[in-house]
Amino acid sequence: MSDRISALPGAASSGSIRVEEAGLQGMVTIRGDLGDKGVSDALKKVVGLTVPEKGQRGAGDGMALLWMSPDELMLTAAHSEAPDLVTKLGDALSGHHHLVCNVSDARAVFRLTGEGAAIRDALAKLTPADLRPSALPVGMVRRTRLAQVAAAVWFEDEGTATVVCFRSVAAYVFGLLANASKPGAEVGYFR
């Protein structure tokens, strides 16, 4: 197998929080009628997870299902497993109208670590989304924008957030996050 590289291998910055490019992440787009028991059973069979509620992220053993829209989920898994999961999901859903495709390489992933409040402060400079812990608690996913580009954000725990954006704008998004967490630009809004 050839060398596979993520969008910005090794990119990292330290300021009010630590921002790191998280390397390659498997991601599969799943579209279908999420209310159809046949669809949810098929998903359960292949990935061992139930369909998450609106706005939620359900994590399991190395995989997670993220609610993206009323008829779309994102499955995250190890990068190397994504092609196989696409095949298996396609087979399992073959009786239902669906679309499953590998989008692992279409994305860049950043991990933000530090004080939860500092992470929220930095993100709040870039996204209009409500980042109060009550509105974006651990377990919830928010599709939004960071400055001028689309992104998704969630917290794995209070001190760790994940940002996903398109691969082509990885350098822009890394620049945004590094700039928003630059020393001297602390806000102290979130607590």
Place this chain on the structure above:
Amino acid sequence: MSHRLSTGGRLIDRSERRSFRFNGKTMTGFAGDTLAAALLGSGQTLVGRSFKYHRPRGIVTSGGEEPNALMNLGTAKTFEPNARATTTELFDGLTAESQNHWPSLEFDVGEINAKLSRFLPAGFYYKTFLWPRAFWKHVYEPVIRASAGLGKAPRHRDADHYEYMHVTTDVLVVGGGIAGLTAAKAAAVSGAEVMLVEQTANWGGRAPVDGAVIDGQPAEDWVAATVAELEAMPNVRLRTRAMGAGVYDHGYSLVYERLTDHAPDPSRPRHRLWKVRAGRIVTATGSIERPLSFAGNDLPGVMLAAAVRDYVVNYGVAPGKRTVVVTNNDDGYRTALALKEAGLEVPVVLDARKQATGPLADAAREAGIRVAAGRGIAKVTGKGKVEVVHICDQAGAGAVVEEVRADCVAMSGGWSPVVHLWSHCGGKLTWDDENACFRPDPDRAPTGADGTPFVAAAGAANGAVTTAEVLADAWAAGGGSGEAPKADAEDRQPMMPVWAMPAQAPYALRAKSWLDFQNDVKVTDVELAAREGFQSVEHTKRYTTLGMATDQGKLSNINGLAVLARELGEDIPAVGTTTFRPPYTPISMGAIGGEARGELFQPVRRTPIHDWHEENGAHWEPVGHWRRPYAFPKEGESTHDAVTREVRATRERVGLLDASTLGKLIVKGPDAGRFLDMLYTNMMSTLPVGKCRYGLMCTENGFLTDDGVVARLSDDAWLCHTTTGGADRIHAHMEEWLQTEWWDWKVYVANVTEQYAQVAVVGPKAREVLQALGGDMDLSKEALPFMQWAEGRIGDFDARVFRISFSGELSYEVAVPASQGRAFWDALLDAGRKHSITPYGTEALHVMRAEKGFIMIGDETDGTVIPQDLGLNWAISKKKEDYLGKRAQERDHMTDPLRWKLVGLETLDGSVIPDGAYAAEEGLNLNGQRKTEGRVTSTYYSPTLDRGIAMGLVERGPDRMGEVIDFPLIGGGSVKAKIVSPVFYDPDGEKQNV
């Protein structure tokens, strides 16, 4: 003369001296000073020149409403014009320059304008247009341009940086005076999340200066205790130096935070623009004192009465040694008392009211201050400063009864609630007769999506006057239950509206009575406007410039519209106010731009191979947000020569193109076939799995909007390639039709553009290069013929290979996962080395497609071109009942035989026709212009044919093969070109099909 007092100043720290420069002169102040306080403390009463007449101007106020003390602050990369000295906090090393003076502040030639003032009446700017035309160009414009204008425009890049902050909260309270603190506390104790913002560096607003007593404590102590209490609450956020700038729909509002203006630090953001989404907003923005309109009220030394006591109490600065107070309400006495207590002279308080009674007037008398009731100011005179106050009866016509020497006049014409934020999103006002002011009408508040009010005004901003009224009103506005903070009731005497001083002032006095200090608008200007037929206050504003520019009439509006109302014989509320628009005071352009500058100005989209292009000298071309290599010039090679080399190498051997930016949309589902049949002009449902077909997409108006190759992936899935710029647009186009018109069709669309790096391997040696990489795919003509695709491994790479060609050569477009893109590119370069494989850019791509007569969206199309114009009838299905654009293409105009159609153009002399050139025919059109019969859409030097080639749209073009038409050149002469087939190279397609 203004000076620093030896004691006092609740906001300054006398142990911390601050040195600054004003007009090149070094001066000192103290930590905690505003620039205005420090200037007055240094004896500088003259701080600028007025806009029109260049009259000397002094500091009038102590806050954001300041019309006069506008400064050019800083130098070079930190230069900023129009900074108000009253809101600029002093720091060591500050440099300020007064504005609008020439050649110097003290001696200004523009003052001659004042002598000519009868030639510069209301609307002078417009009236000059009526005069002989030549006058405007040669006299007025040069003179006005040279002498008008406020600050200078910055000439350097801004050294500072800026950012946004987006927050959502239950309640936003704007204003950190006692009303804002009370409202915030009321909301906070009920459990709401509260954000409280104050535009200055200090909490408490006017109350500590005015001597309010709250819950038995001096206001200063109550403010400190309340701030401490709020700071301790987890649901409250407080921010100073943060101004509520605007209120918009649905509780959205802007707050402008100035982080480093008071202590420059290039490592920190200078300003932060908060975008707050609040459930409700409390505007506790206080009120602004009004000037009085008497002759000479614009002389330096004439100030608002409240500002005078602010300087004394807050900064230990005396605006003058001898101050005459003139007032129409109780508040003027507070200033007189503050001055007296600071040991300054107050020769007289002129109370325009017939009787000067009540506790404050009594207190003034007890302090030994002379009080003159029923009196006003006929005029103030002095050379560039206050020298003599001429006193008259307020009720009369200005007969002077007494002259008093003074160096300062403190005027109070009553108070206007700051209703700006209330009004931004539709809150209406009501006229308060008792206090002669507009205040928010609680029955006509700004309403949110549910129809209920989302803004409440609180305290003085809501028309409350006494401390007790302010506290009760603010507590209610904050939604407080239980007991509100309390203050004793006051025995307040009614104020008396004074719109002219004296009431019967003759023209000569009115013509020296300023309404708008910043824009030089006098009482007589507004009167003239009314006489000339201006009835609407909005029109009068534009005509006279009353209330324009940086202060937006914070001092002048009410006085001005009172004059207009009197002149029109109307009541003030019938005339109404001008519109209050955000921002409340000017905010920096930097804050509006936020982080978007330099590298972060705009996202640049990069392909997985971008770094290689950069390292290899790509000359870039922006395509949408992408950067694509235009060509790869080598050391010492021109871009044109690079393009020529790249085309020849590709046609002769093999070239390599990064085609990753091409849009890739997967369309899947039981109805995907019929969906694509509707979207494309030709049939996609009949395309066999494994094959590719070129398709055209039109808008419902019939115009060609995108094109690309469609590959059928499986029984129910297609992969649609779009143009680079079209991926997001076409994805949205598909979703729109699926979500609005064909919502019951079972089709899903996914945009997988960025999942793949796509490389076109092009040229006679393309197959050899790919075969050299090994893998498990049979790339022979037989196994993978033209217009088919296959999946497999090329070398180590997971590949999907399309036999498609945009160059006319043997060509494989290979898609690999983006994570393998760079390695694949490198492997191809390696494998192709013995064929001198040549990466090429978009220009070589364009040249090669033009040589083949392939159209390009955006070149051959411009939103007015239908596929039939381009001779693409072969790609339009005649069998289909419908497709998007079909009906439109059947309209008369679209089927007109005279439409301009695509042809090739071959210059007779082999030259390259300029891009966009028009073919002229004999005769003139109705506009007297030469008639045209066609235009060039693409034009290149063809390295393959070693001559200029072009495509163009020509009237009946395809019927006129062999005719020569004429393209006039800019600057004279013309190029003659023969109409030919647009396919210049390999018309039978033998080269791509090998």
